[in-house]
Amino acid sequence: MRVIFKFLQVAIFILPLIAMRQDKPLRVIFFGDSITQAGVGPTGYITKMSEMLKTKGQDSQYELMGAGIGGNKVYDLYLRLEDDVLSKKPDVVFIYVGINDVWHKTSSGTGTDPDKYVKFYEALIKKMKAQNIRVIVCTPTVIGERNDASNPQDGDLNQYSKLIREIATRNSLQLCDLRKSFQDYLVQNNPENKEKGILTSDRVHLTEEGNKFLAERMMEALVQK
Amino acid sequence: MRVIFKFLQVAIFILPLIAMRQDKPLRVIFFGDSITQAGVGPTGYITKMSEMLKTKGQDSQYELMGAGIGGNKVYDLYLRLEDDVLSKKPDVVFIYVGINDVWHKTSSGTGTDPDKYVKFYEALIKKMKAQNIRVIVCTPTVIGERNDASNPQDGDLNQYSKLIREIATRNSLQLCDLRKSFQDYLVQNNPENKEKGILTSDRVHLTEEGNKFLAERMMEALVQK
Amino acid sequence: MRVIFKFLQVAIFILPLIAMRQDKPLRVIFFGDSITQAGVGPTGYITKMSEMLKTKGQDSQYELMGAGIGGNKVYDLYLRLEDDVLSKKPDVVFIYVGINDVWHKTSSGTGTDPDKYVKFYEALIKKMKAQNIRVIVCTPTVIGERNDASNPQDGDLNQYSKLIREIATRNSLQLCDLRKSFQDYLVQNNPENKEKGILTSDRVHLTEEGNKFLAERMMEALVQK
Amino acid sequence: MRVIFKFLQVAIFILPLIAMRQDKPLRVIFFGDSITQAGVGPTGYITKMSEMLKTKGQDSQYELMGAGIGGNKVYDLYLRLEDDVLSKKPDVVFIYVGINDVWHKTSSGTGTDPDKYVKFYEALIKKMKAQNIRVIVCTPTVIGERNDASNPQDGDLNQYSKLIREIATRNSLQLCDLRKSFQDYLVQNNPENKEKGILTSDRVHLTEEGNKFLAERMMEALVQK
Numbered sequence: 001m002r003v004i005f006k007f008l009q010v011a012i013f014i015l016p017l018i019a020m021r022q023d024k025p026l027r028v029i030f031f032g033d034s035i036t037q038a039g040v041g042p043t044g045y046i047t048k049m050s051e052m053l054k055t056k057g058q059d060s061q062y063e064l065m066g067a068g069i070g071g072n073k074v075y076d077l078y079l080r081l082e083d084d085v086l087s088k089k090p091d092v093v094f095i096y097v098g099i100n101d102v103w104h105k106t107s108s109g110t111g112t113d114p115d116k117y118v119k120f121y122e123a124l125i126k127k128m129k130a131q132n133i134r135v136i137v138c139t140p141t142v143i144g145e146r147n148d149a150s151n152p153q154d155g156d157l158n159q160y161s162k163l164i165r166e167i168a169t170r171n172s173l174q175l176c177d178l179r180k181s182f183q184d185y186l187v188q189n190n191p192e193n194k195e196k197g198i199l200t201s202d203r204v205h206l207t208e209e210g211n212k213f214l215a216e217r218m219m220e221a222l223v224q225k
Numbered sequence: 226m227r228v229i230f231k232f233l234q235v236a237i238f239i240l241p242l243i244a245m246r247q248d249k250p251l252r253v254i255f256f257g258d259s260i261t262q263a264g265v266g267p268t269g270y271i272t273k274m275s276e277m278l279k280t281k282g283q284d285s286q287y288e289l290m291g292a293g294i295g296g297n298k299v300y301d302l303y304l305r306l307e308d309d310v311l312s313k314k315p316d317v318v319f320i321y322v323g324i325n326d327v328w329h330k331t332s333s334g335t336g337t338d339p340d341k342y343v344k345f346y347e348a349l350i351k352k353m354k355a356q357n358i359r360v361i362v363c364t365p366t367v368i369g370e371r372n373d374a375s376n377p378q379d380g381d382l383n384q385y386s387k388l389i390r391e392i393a394t395r396n397s398l399q400l401c402d403l404r405k406s407f408q409d410y411l412v413q414n415n416p417e418n419k420e421k422g423i424l425t426s427d428r429v430h431l432t433e434e435g436n437k438f439l440a441e442r443m444m445e446a447l448v449q450k
Numbered sequence: 451m452r453v454i455f456k457f458l459q460v461a462i463f464i465l466p467l468i469a470m471r472q473d474k475p476l477r478v479i480f481f482g483d484s485i486t487q488a489g490v491g492p493t494g495y496i497t498k499m500s501e502m503l504k505t506k507g508q509d510s511q512y513e514l515m516g517a518g519i520g521g522n523k524v525y526d527l528y529l530r531l532e533d534d535v536l537s538k539k540p541d542v543v544f545i546y547v548g549i550n551d552v553w554h555k556t557s558s559g560t561g562t563d564p565d566k567y568v569k570f571y572e573a574l575i576k577k578m579k580a581q582n583i584r585v586i587v588c589t590p591t592v593i594g595e596r597n598d599a600s601n602p603q604d605g606d607l608n609q610y611s612k613l614i615r616e617i618a619t620r621n622s623l624q625l626c627d628l629r630k631s632f633q634d635y636l637v638q639n640n641p642e643n644k645e646k647g648i649l650t651s652d653r654v655h656l657t658e659e660g661n662k663f664l665a666e667r668m669m670e671a672l673v674q675k
Numbered sequence: 676m677r678v679i680f681k682f683l684q685v686a687i688f689i690l691p692l693i694a695m696r697q698d699k700p701l702r703v704i705f706f707g708d709s710i711t712q713a714g715v716g717p718t719g720y721i722t723k724m725s726e727m728l729k730t731k732g733q734d735s736q737y738e739l740m741g742a743g744i745g746g747n748k749v750y751d752l753y754l755r756l757e758d759d760v761l762s763k764k765p766d767v768v769f770i771y772v773g774i775n776d777v778w779h780k781t782s783s784g785t786g787t788d789p790d791k792y793v794k795f796y797e798a799l800i801k802k803m804k805a806q807n808i809r810v811i812v813c814t815p816t817v818i819g820e821r822n823d824a825s826n827p828q829d830g831d832l833n834q835y836s837k838l839i840r841e842i843a844t845r846n847s848l849q850l851c852d853l854r855k856s857f858q859d860y861l862v863q864n865n866p867e868n869k870e871k872g873i874l875t876s877d878r879v880h881l882t883e884e885g886n887k888f889l890a891e892r893m894m895e896a897l898v899q900k
Contacts, residue, residue: 075300076341079348105781109330109556110338116301123304144830150837155819155829162825331555334781369605375612380594380604387600525750526791529798559780560788566751573754 025063028222029085031077032096035141035206035214036068043208048215049222062222065090073101073112074120081124086131093133094176094218095124098140098164099204102156118163125171135171136221139164139179141214144195144203147186151195151203176221178214185213250288253447254310256302257321260366260431260439261293268433273440274447287447290315298326298337299345306349311356318358319401319443320349323365323389324429327381343388350396360396361446364389364404366439369420369428372411376420376428401446403439410438475513478672479535481527482546485591485656485664486518493658498665499672512672515540523551523562524570531574536581543583544626544668545574548590548614549654552606568613575621585621586671589614589629591664594645594653597636601645601653626671628664635663700738703897704760706752707771710816710881710889711743718883723890724897737897740765748776748787749795756799761806768808769851769893770799773815773839774879777831793838800846810846811896814839814854816889819878821868822861826878851896853889860888 030036030046039046046066053059067084069076074097085093098117105111112120121137128135139161144151161179168175182199189198196203199210206214255261255271264271271291278284292309294301299322310318323342330336337345346362353360364386369376386404393400407424414423421428424435431439480486480496489496496516503509517534519526524547535543548567555561562570571587578585589611594601611629618625632649639648646653649660656664705711705721714721721741728734742759744751749772760768773792780786787795796812803810814836819826836854843850857874864873871878874885881889 075304075345079300079303079345105334106559107557108338109334109336109559109784110341111335113333113335116335120300120304148833148837149824150830150833152831152834154833155825155831156827158823158825158829159827162823331784332782334559334784373608373612374599375605375608377606377609379608380600380606381602383598383600383604384602387598525754525795528754529750529795555784558788559784559786560791561785563783563785566785570750570754 025061026092027063027065027088027090028092028094029065029067029088029090030094030096030218031085032068032094033072033100034068034070035099035204036066036096037070038205039068039211040066043211045206045211045214045218048211049219052215052219071100072097073104074098074117074124075112078120078124081127086127089131090133092136092222093128094136094138094221095121096138096140096176096178098157098160099143102140102153102160103143103204105156106152114159114163117160118167121164121167122171125167125173129171134174136174136176137164137168138176138218141178141182142186142200142204145186145190145198145200146193146195147183147190148193174221174224176217178217181213181217250286251317252288252290252313252315253317253319254290254292254313254315255319255321255443256310257293257319258297258325259293259295260324260429261291261321262295263430264293264436265291268436270431270436270439270443273436274444277440277444296325297322298329299323299342299349300337303345303349306352311352314356315358317361317447318353319361319363319446320346321363321365321401321403323382323385324368327365327378327385328368328429330381331377339384339388342385343392346389346392347396350392350398354396359399361399361401362389362393363401363446366403366407367411367425367429370411370415370423370425371418371420372408372415373418399446399449401442403442406438406442475511476542477513477515477538477540478542478544479515479517479538479540480544480546480668481535482518482544483522483550484518484520485549485654486516486546487520488655489518489661490516493661495656495661495664495668498661499669502665502669521550522547523554524548524567524574525562528570528574531577536577539581540583542586542672543578544586544588544671545571546588546590546626546628548607548610549593552590552603552610553593553654555606556602564609564613567610568617571614571617572621575617575623579621584624586624586626587614587618588626588668588671591628591632592636592650592654595636595640595648595650596643596645597633597640598643624671624674626667628667631663631667700736701767702738702740702763702765703767703769704740704742704763704765705769705771705893706760707743707769708747708775709743709745710774710879711741711771712745713880714743714886715741718886720881720886720889720893723886724894727890727894746775747772748779749773749792749799750787753795753799756802761802764806765808767811767897768803769811769813769896770796771813771815771851771853773832773835774818777815777828777835778818778879780831781827789834789838792835793842796839796842797846800842800848804846809849811849811851812839812843813851813893816853816857817861817875817879819870820861820865820873820875821870822858822865823868826870849896849899851892853892856888856892 030039038044041047046064050059050064053062065088077097101112101117103111125135140157142151143153143157157179165175186198199207199213201207255264263269266272271289275284275289278287290313302320302322326337326342328336350360365382367376368378368382382404390400411423424432424438426432480489488494491497496514500509500514503512515538527545527547551562551567553561575585590607592601593603593607607629615625636648649657649663651657705714713719716722721739725734725739728737740763752770752772776787776792778786800810815832817826818828818832832854840850861873874882874888876882
């Protein structure tokens with residue numbers, strides 16, 4: 001009798017959890033630019049993450065959603081935050097933005113100043129935190145794959161990466177340091193010091209190898225707790 | 226008896242209006258960049274407008290507030306819209322932004338693309354309209370005072386001015402066409418075709434004459450109905 | 451006897467002229483950027499000029515040579531002046547450069563400052579004059595075909611055009627005011643105020659109509675004396 | 676008698692050499708931008724080099740001349756090569772240019788493309804070599820003193836430095852690798868990772884410490900043979 005009671009007690013506690021797990025997978029939104037827009041394509045990094053989850057039999061536990069638009073900078077994310085993220089009630093959001101903020105400075109004169117970058121980034125975080133979203137911030141990957149710090153935007157990308165690391169610390173957020181991962185990989189795997197063709201097809205957008213590598217880094221960050 | 230009743234009927238209707246007029250002057254916010262930031266200074270255009278109202282004995286009917294921050298572009302206004310405008314419950318808002326969106330393209334590589342400019346501009350309008358604010362949109366004045374269309378950014382400023390005129394039409398808003406006013410004035414009053422020194426001290430920021438001229442144009446727009 | 455003497459007198463004077471005309475056509479070099487590089491193509495403006503001369507039976511009097519290289523700015527012309535122009539001993543040189551000097555400011559951050567533009571332009575002229583070349587300076591045509599001064603670079607192109615007109619005056623050179631011609635043409639022939647598709651295919655490079663129009667303007671300048 | 680004859684023989688040979696040494700010190704020109712323009716000022720690096728030579732009693736053996744003009748890029752050096760360098764018949768020329776070629780890309784949209792940079796650089800070298808000048812090429816120092824590769828232009832400066840090292844190899848020229856020297860120094864002497872204030876006053880132009888450090892590096896390169 002006592003045992004049955006005990007069992008019921010436990011059941012009352014546990015059942016909803018089981019139910020929740022079954023009915024409501026963790027909703028994860030990837031919020032970013034063209035790399036993330038391509039991420040939901042056949043060989044994109046989000047698609048690859050879904051496949052990884054399926055292989056591990058965990059696909060029912062996660063719902064991965066892409067929210068990437070080509071050419072987006074941090075303030076573009078801010079403009080569409082409500083519609084494309086908050087309204088979807090995600091549990092986790094990866095913010096992966098910064099390449100265009102740096103790149104467009106010389107390609108069209110419309111990049112983002114570092115102080116404004118931080119301002120909008122933290123405005124994004126504030127609104128997501130208010131909705132209890134677990135935010136994971138990513139440093140920008142690469143514009144050019146040379147591994148000797150001689151890609152024209154290397155210094156600026158390093159600067160913005162430092163700003164993001166500071167944002168992570170200041171806001172107690174999880175950091176997914178993609179730039180560091182990519183740089184470490186290229187030191188090992190780009191012996192000819194090529195500008196593109198390893199992780200990217202055009203210095204920025206990802207090859208299948210790049211998408212796979214990115215998917216692995218994102219997955220590590222997602223399951224880490 | 227009937228008369229008294231009638232009087233009461235009317236009084237009930239009119240008294241609040243009178244009260245409103247006395248207690249609640251029309252709150253007008255000027256939302257912009259460094260020109261508007263300087264607008265509340267001793268010789269700034271907002272100060273001059275207040276003086277004009279006092280001279281006409283209408284200073285109790287209007288409350289003019291500056292909300293300008295140096296270096297602001299359209300997306301900066303969007304970021305601080307809630308704090309600096311909506312929360313202040315204005316009746317009227319002048320949006321006067323665009324110079325930095327154009328200028329920063331070459332001065333620091335951080336201008337604003339025209340399509341993004343329109344997107345943020347209309348996002349501003351949408352939020353203000355939802356609060357029943359009367360929005361008056363202004364075209365950007367000048368970067369350089371030459372009157373023969375040879376200031377480097379003239380074409381781009383004209384482009385953004387056209388976009389604002391289209392925004393005004395599309396959203397049924399009042400237009401304060403500052404750029405046209407400035408250009409017309411400079412055709413008449415810049416016989417030596419100087420780059421600065423008439424309405425601006427440095428090609429952008431206003432001299433006292435410039436502030437006075439701007440105050441008059443803004444006042445015309447404000448009282449027009 | 452007197453007649454024969456008279457005839458000989460005249461012959462002495464005229465024969466060298468005939469000889470010169472027959473043996474040595476006027477060598478004309480078009481010195482410029484991608485528009486001039488395309489100028490020697492099947493429908494290019496230089497090819498069209500040759501055809502015009504043939505139709506008028508004057509093709510033996512002129513030798514037209516293209517010396518255009520894509521992406522060239524004024525200082526690129528200076529670097530290859532000796533090899534591509536002076537060494538070829540031309541009688542006439544059209545300098546037609548400036549679009550990239552303006553355009554590259556925002557497209558790659560590598561345009562040319564106006565004061566440097568003038569400096570290199572006059573350095574070109576000085577070296578050509580030292581070789582007794584007849585120099586014809588051309589204003590830059592268009593970046594965008596809108597006819598209401600709202601193409602982003604209109605102001606800057608107007609500025610550089612004014613500088614070229616001043617250079618022409620200061621150095622007593624013939625001016626071929628292409629920008630003015632193009633603008634006048636577009637006021638008449640671009641009723642929909644389109645950005646491209648009339649004289650240019652992509653806002654800069656010429657359609658066949660553009661090449662024909664340019665050829666006519668260049669021909670007028672060439673035969674004018 | 677024979678001895679006297681022998682003596683005279685030797686004297687005929689040696690005297691001019693002595694005379695040359697006394698009358699004609701090695702003429703060294705520093706060809707560059709604002710850093711070099713300031714180099715001849717009271718605390719400038721060229722002035723400091725002269726003082727170093729005096730201390731060593733070698734001031735009669737060298738004649739150091741500054742040929743720096745603020746804002747100069749590689750093509751500006753090319754334009755004034757004849758007047759400011761070749762006509763002065765120098766024995767040695769230091770080429771120290773590149774900061775503005777990189778910097779002006781974002782500060783005014785008028786930087787220099789890397790391929791053009793190389794083209795003009797080698798054109799400079801070719802003309803100097805034709806005059807038997809000993810050319811020493813210098814890599815650009817810094818735009819920002821942070822020592823963790825996060826100054827915005829670090830990648831681009833590294834790229835141009837690599838191009839200069841390749842130019843040195845390709846043309847068998849002596850290299851003065853200022854960028855490497857500065858970076859090594861800042862790793863040791865900028866523990867707070869400051870942006871300026873160690874070798875530069877404003878991220879680019881040199882403090883007295885910077886001028887001293889530069890003078891030492893230049894001197895090492897000059898006396899090396």
